[in-house]
Amino acid sequence: MSDPVILTHELTRCFGSLVAVNRLSLEVAQGEVFGFLGHNGAGKTTTVRLLNGVLAASGGQARVLGLDPASQGTALRRRTGVLTESPSLDERLTARDNLAIFADLYGVPRERVRRRIAELLEHFELADRADEKVGGYSKGMKQRLALARALLHEPDLLFLDEPTAALDPVAARGVHELILRMARQEGRTVFLCTHNLVEAQRLCDRVGVMEQGRLVAVGAPQELARRYVHNLTVEVEVAPEDTDTALQALAGLPVAVQPGSPRGQLAVSGVRREAIPALVAALVHAGVAVYGVAPQEPSLEDVYFALHGEGVHGQREVSP
Amino acid sequence: MNWRGVRALVRKDLKVVMQNKGVSIPLIVVPVIVFVVVPALVALLPRLFGAMGAPTQDIEELLTMAAPPLREALSHYSPEQAGVVFMLAYVMAPLFLIVPLMVANVIAADSFVGERERKTLEALLHTPLTDGELIVGKMLSAWLPAVAVSWLGFVVYGVTANLAAWPVMGRVFFPTPMWIVLALWVAPAAAGLGLVAMILVSARAKTFQEAYQLGGVVVLPVILLVIGQISGVVYLSVGVALALGLGLWVVDGVLLRLGARNFHRNELIARL
Ligand SMILES: Nc1ncnc2c1ncn2[C@@H]1O[C@H](COP(=O)(O)OP(=O)(O)OP(=O)(O)O)[C@@H](O)[C@H]1O
Ligand SMILES: [Mg+2]
Numbered sequence: 126m127s128d129p130v131i132l133t134h135e136l137t138r139c140f141g142s143l144v145a146v147n148r149l150s151l152e153v154a155q156g157e158v159f160g161f162l163g164h165n166g167a168g169k170t171t172t173v174r175l176l177n178g179v180l181a182a183s184g185g186q187a188r189v190l191g192l193d194p195a196s197q198g199t200a201l202r203r204r205t206g207v208l209t210e211s212p213s214l215d216e217r218l219t220a221r222d223n224l225a226i227f228a229d230l231y232g233v234p235r236e237r238v239r240r241r242i243a244e245l246l247e248h249f250e251l252a253d254r255a256d257e258k259v260g261g262y263s264k265g266m267k268q269r270l271a272l273a274r275a276l277l278h279e280p281d282l283l284f285l286d287e288p289t290a291a292l293d294p295v296a297a298r299g300v301h302e303l304i305l306r307m308a309r310q311e312g313r314t315v316f317l318c319t320h321n322l323v324e325a326q327r328l329c330d331r332v333g334v335m336e337q338g339r340l341v342a343v344g345a346p347q348e349l350a351r352r353y354v355h356n357l358t359v360e361v362e363v364a365p366e367d368t369d370t371a372l373q374a375l376a377g378l379p380v381a382v383q384p385g386s387p388r389g390q391l392a393v394s395g396v397r398r399e400a401i402p403a404l405v406a407a408l409v410h411a412g413v414a415v416y417g418v419a420p421q422e423p424s425l426e427d428v429y430f431a432l433h434g435e436g437v438h439g440q441r442e443v444s445p
Numbered sequence: 446m447n448w449r450g451v452r453a454l455v456r457k458d459l460k461v462v463m464q465n466k467g468v469s470i471p472l473i474v475v476p477v478i479v480f481v482v483v484p485a486l487v488a489l490l491p492r493l494f495g496a497m498g499a500p501t502q503d504i505e506e507l508l509t510m511a512a513p514p515l516r517e518a519l520s521h522y523s524p525e526q527a528g529v530v531f532m533l534a535y536v537m538a539p540l541f542l543i544v545p546l547m548v549a550n551v552i553a554a555d556s557f558v559g560e561r562e563r564k565t566l567e568a569l570l571h572t573p574l575t576d577g578e579l580i581v582g583k584m585l586s587a588w589l590p591a592v593a594v595s596w597l598g599f600v601v602y603g604v605t606a607n608l609a610a611w612p613v614m615g616r617v618f619f620p621t622p623m624w625i626v627l628a629l630w631v632a633p634a635a636a637g638l639g640l641v642a643m644i645l646v647s648a649r650a651k652t653f654q655e656a657y658q659l660g661g662v663v664v665l666p667v668i669l670l671v672i673g674q675i676s677g678v679v680y681l682s683v684g685v686a687l688a689l690g691l692g693l694w695v696v697d698g699v700l701l702r703l704g705a706r707n708f709h710r711n712e713l714i715a716r717l
Binding site for chain 2 (some may be wrong): 140174177179180181198199200202203205207209213214215216217219222226227229230231232273274345
């Protein structure tokens with residue numbers, strides 16, 4: 126097992142009296158896609174800045190790629206690529222110029238610069254507009270260009286701050302595939318800040334959830350689901366003519382049936398795993414013909430809302 | 446020092462700066478006025494006056510106010526020639542310094558403050574460039590063009606002045622030794638002043654426009670120098686020019702130390 130790519134111990138950053146990152150202890154392994162989730166202002170961007178040695182910590186320690194971001198920032202930044210929250214491109218320059226300048230800033234070997242730029246422009250489908258000023262680009266094109274720029278020097282560690290925020294579904298999928306390929310095939314590590322929980326669930330080996338600067342949960346999505354989501358949604362299939370009887374039987378239990386389900390198909394939420402047998406028994410007891418009972422895998426979204434203490438599908442109101 | 450990175454930064458800044466009309470227009474207009482229009486007018490003025498029958502008395506009156514050593518220096522010219530030499534070789538000298546000051550000031554406004562305003566600074570802070578390389582690159586972006594425009598202007602000014610004044614002077618009288626000191630020693634220091642003043646301003650100003658206006662203050666000492674020389678308080682001799690340059694370099698150094706104190710990515714990013 127190689128050393129972790131990111132290792133922090135009680136990393137903290139204050140802005141005046143506000144603690145933007147509060148005693149963050151975190152470990153990310155090489156080749157991992159690590160999702161970093163949290164509300165607006167939870168401290169995700171600040172963490173990226175701390176880890177890349179751009180912002181000084183107020184306390185705690187960090188080692189990234191075996192280097193200390195505070196004192197070895199230059200060496201570290203040679204090996205990291207960053208997609209910042211706003212694309213931060215020079216809109217008065219062409220896409221090609223934007224890339225060429227950053228190739229020099231990152232020290233991409235001179236003989237490789239032209240090929241590398243052409244390759245990336247091609248990959249991100251910007252080749253035919255590469256000599257236009259970026260100011261005239263659409264949001265998604267800018268985002269793709271910024272991503273290309275982050276990859277110029279083939280970094281070992283990529284910080285992506287909301288990479289698909291401005292992208293259409295097709296482009297977003299392209300980015301997802303790229304992220305997976307970089308991690309799975311090329312062994313790069315990806316630190317992905319995102320608000321998109323479906324994306325995080327699809328891509329991330331592990332996720333961390335931030336709340337007001339504190340890391341409140343960390344683990345693989347399924348693991349978190351098991352740990353934090355106790356109220357499941359169960360799809361129950363009954364004989365259509367028994368629907369009303371079933372609804373009556375369920376009304377006596379501490380669960381909620383999602384309104385608007387088609388007859389015979391009941392989505393029952395707020396069910397604890399251990400309460401499923403009792404639920405089936407109640408239905409059978411009422412004389413309902415039960416054809417199927419399927420507990421739904423909780424999603425990362427359920428985890429997220431469970432952690433932030435807000436009900437999904439009204440679960441909280443009905444569960445004890 | 447990672448010179449490849451620094452060069453890339455300068456290249457980027459210059460490409461971007463020249464697309465800002467607020468920069469490129471004054472950058473062209475001011476030097477043209479200072480180096481071409483004014484010397485041509487000044488040299489032609491006595492002839493125009495003469496054609497209108499006005500006496501050369503006005504010029505002589507102007508000269509009586511000049512500092513005694515300057516009057517002494519001008520005494521072996523005819524009154525008409527003395528007027529031209531006084532204007533072109535002395536009064537214009539401080540005005541010449543406006544060019545490096547202004548060019549450096551305006552470019553630095555765009556490169557230090559405009560960069561933040563356009564939100565392109567963050568990506569730059571995430572690159573491997575050190576804080577030192579960042580500030581050196583940003584400084585060169587403003588200083589090199591300021592010196593280049595000044596030197597080019599110096600040559601153009603010399604040609605214009607000699608040509609326009611030929612009917613009066615009848616010989617090549619420019620550049621004087623003092624002007625050579627001015628161009629090679631004082632102008633680069635003045636460019637430095639325009640630049641470091643802007644580094645200080647950039648800590649406060651939010652927008653390019655604001656920075657541009659605040660930075661304009663650096664032109665004041667030059668105006669004082671013009672008035673001082675016309676009213677006979679100062680006289681730009683070779684010695685005074687050498688001292689002026691030295692003084693400017695020292696001020697540059699002190700202000701740079703002040704300005705560079707705040708120029709760390711850690712503070713820059715917190716102020717984004
Ligand atoms: N330079 C700064 N000065 C003062 N406060 C700051 C600064 N940078 C960040 N903060 C504060 O720190 C907190 C965390 O901000 P951060 O940008 O890291 O959040 P985030 O998780 O990236 O949010 P978002 O999802 O909106 O991007 C916020 O309350 C923010 O206002
Ligand atoms: Mg953010």
